[in-house]
Every structure is written in C-alpha cells, then in structure tokens.
Amino acid sequence: MNRILIVEDEQNQRELYATELEEEGYEVHQAHNGEVAVKMVTSNKYDLVILDIRMPEMDGIEALGKILSREKKLPIIIYTAYSNYKSNFMTWTANAYLTKSSDLTELKETVKKIISSKSR
Numbered sequence: 001m002n003r004i005l006i007v008e009d010e011q012n013q014r015e016l017y018a019t020e021l022e023e024e025g026y027e028v029h030q031a032h033n034g035e036v037a038v039k040m041v042t043s044n045k046y047d048l049v050i051l052d053i054r055m056p057e058m059d060g061i062e063a064l065g066k067i068l069s070r071e072k073k074l075p076i077i078i079y080t081a082y083s084n085y086k087s088n089f090m091t092w093t094a095n096a097y098l099t100k101s102s103d104l105t106e107l108k109e110t111v112k113k114i115i116s117s118k119s120r
Contacts, residue, residue, distance in 0.1 A: 001025065001026065001027045002025075002026050002027065002047040002048070002115050003026070003027045003028075003029065003044070003045065003046045003047050003048075004021055004026045004027070004028050004029070004046065004047065004048045004049070004050060004111065005028075005029050005030070005031060005037060005040060005041065005044075005046045005048070005049045005050070006018055006021070006028060006029070006030050006031070006049075006050045007030075007031045007032075007033070007034060007036075007037040007049060007050065007051045007052055007055070007060065007063065008030075008031075008032070008050075008052045008055075008079075009032055009033055009052060009054075009055040009056060010052075011032070013100075014030050014032070015030075016104075017050065017079075017104070017107070018030055020104050020107075020108065021108070021111065024108055024111070024112070026111070029044070029046070032055075033055045033056055033057045033058055033063075034051075034055055034057065034058030034059055034060055034062055034063025034066075035057045035058040035063070037049065037051070037058075037063050037067065038058070038063055038066045038067055038070075041067050041070060041071055041074065042070060046074060047075070047115055047118065048074075048075045048076070048077065048111060048114060048115055048118075049067060049074060049075070049076045049077070050076075050077045050079050050107070050111070051063060051064060051067075051076055051077065051078050051079065051094070052078075052079060052080055053078060053080040053082060054080065054081075054082065060078060060080065064076060064078070064093065064094060065093075068093055075095045075114045075115075075118060076093075076094045076095055077094065077095060077096045077097075077098060077107070077110055077111065077114065078094045078096070078097045078098065079098050079100060079107060080097075080098075080099065080100060081099065081100045082099075083099050095114050096110050096114065098110060
C-alpha cells in the first residue's frame, strides 16, 4: 500500500483529503505544518507528499527545500489556494503544482499518475 503524507494547516481540509485518498486505497498520514512534516519524512518512508504553502511555523516552500534535501527522489505535489507561488523557482522542484478546488478529482488523478510512474 502506498503511503502519502498530507501537510495542511486547516484540519477540516486535511481530514477531507485523507478520507478521499484512503478511499482510493492509500495509507495516509497527516501533518499540520512544515516543521512536523520534515520530522515525519525523516523518520518514516512515504511514496508521496501533498504540501500546502501557507502554514504557520514553517511554510510549504521552506518545508519543500528541507524535505528534498533529505529525500531527493520523494515526489511532492504542492496543493495551495494561491497560484502566484507558481513563479517561485523553489516550487519548480515539486512534481506538480495544483490550485485547491472543492473538486478533488485533479488531485486524485495527479496522485495516481505520480505514484504509478514512480513504481515503474
């Protein structure tokens, strides 16, 4: 079973994503900010990280850099409400940059595509 880490400061959003992805057959873990996510990636093995940008304590861009410095091949999807961060060169290191939507179809399809390409 593929393991996904969701990093999102809004609890209701985080739980919604977790529920949807668990229904797709993934094992889902959750972190409420980038600092917790970096610690979790250091001590656990994940197949994919879904990362918000605007969070307290450590934002997603800083967390992205720290995660990739430890796990260079770990796929990361930036999932944020703010499309303006797409021009930040740090976000280019992510495998995908998606703008949040109430319809999670694009997120689920992107997760499936990245995980299936990783297992080849």
